[in-house]
Amino acid sequence: MAETLDQIFVALKTWLVSFAPGQWQPLVSAVISVAAIIGTFASLFALTTVLERKGLGRIQNRYGPNRVGPYGILQPLADGVKALTKEDVVPRKADRVVHFLAPLVLVVPVFLALAVLPVGRNMVAVDLDAGLLFFFAVGAVTELSVFMAGWSSRNKYSLLGAMRAIAQMISYEVPLILSSVTVVMLAGTLSTVEIVEQQAVYTHGLADWNVFTPWGSAGFILFMIAAAAESNRSPFDLPEGESELIAGYYIEYSGFKFALFFLGEYIGMFAISGLGITLFLGGWSAPFAFLSGIPSYLWFFAKLMGLIAVFIWVRGTLPRLRMDQLMNFAWKFMLPMALVNLVVAGLWRFLPGGVTRWVICSAVVVGAYLALGRAVSGRAGPARRSYRFAD
């Protein structure tokens, strides 16, 4: 029963494909996968917008949207109608072609990136041998779209936003990729499907997730910080800081093009969180052996919603960084920490298993964290901070 429920979508797809004539079957299969990805993640986007506004509202001690539908759950519908019917304003001086193309260049790659994420057992759109590399390759294209949007608008705020965005994305892509490399080193493959399958084994009832190792937990934290920066989420939302740049690179976009940017940002967040889940949190596998009866796709989406909740929480809690803090953090803390983590992953691979391996690896990670943190902050140790206006 659990097996049937787990594979119900796979069976459904096989059943649907069997109606198509022979030579059309690969095409039909691809179209079904694409439709499933777009449908699922676009509705998840709609759900997340309202959840985020309600969550932020609760953090800020107010209600959030509660007028459209029960508990305001139909708010995205109203937002969608509003975005579709709004006038599409293009600045007179704007570069029309590039201005039109920029939202598309953002949305298409982020949806492509979802194709290599295994959302359940046997549920991946394309199982590529170099799946992880594919993810980063299509992710790189989004940087170009941000630049296109900022430059073509002919607005100094949008250009400033684009410059900030590109500087930030390039800086944080380094620790992002370096922290994923640890997983590749230990798994010995770039295929996302295989990486998840290696984590879906159980020792003493506990899953072998990468996050349960010293290098994995350090790598996961580094990865998620870099992921927040890559998807321009708070506290790394300088490129679109409302109080500084109004809305950054998409200031001159209105109506549905703005909605596309919004969609692209959220889908990008889902994609990169999904990759974090795939690399460190065991993808679709259950944390404990006795829970593996629950369908695999439910696990994946539960973890995804959990990570998104953390993103919303962080957005409601932390203030925005300053540009120099952002760069210092990326190059002086994240990058050395990611490099140290690579060494730790190597140690983990070659030291004999057991308690000593745990102690040595954890010691290196924690020691590097303390040393780097003190070096970057310029303080000798934890001390009472004094605030100019708060004391």
Added chain:
Amino acid sequence: MSVTLCILAILILGGAGAAMALPRLIHCALALALSMAGLAGLYLQMNAQFVGFAQALVYIGAVAILIVFAILLTGGEGTAEVGRFYGSWRMGVGIALGVLGVLGLAVLSSRALAGQAVPVPEAQVREIGDLLMTDYVLALEVIGLLLTAALLGAVILAMPSASARTGSATHPAKDQDA
């Protein structure tokens, strides 16, 4: 000649042509990025997944961004006043012919043209990694050293000189804790 090859060829050649011919420098850079994306597609069509994705990652994600950044920072985004073709076009044609000759020789001497059926290499990433770590380890190390040197050079270029540093005594990070 498959349909995908035709589409990719149009993308690559059209992008390259536009990169040469368009009046605005930023448009040229974007057209170049399009051409590089086409090249990545071409590698993918030849079953070279790793090379194709690396092409997209490096050339679109890094090189194209670097080009547009350089254009913006140097303020050269306006339309060029000088003609679209420089006076040294004869030299350009000469170099292009030379490159065409070398590439043509390479293509003509390849086994594919001689009618020998070459088995389609199904290059797995693991095999590429193995080769890089065994047969080509020296080349890999040399490239790594070169890139590290370039990185250090960039850091030294970006560092403020000693006189400039003493001039700006109030560092923003220090200022905050006061």
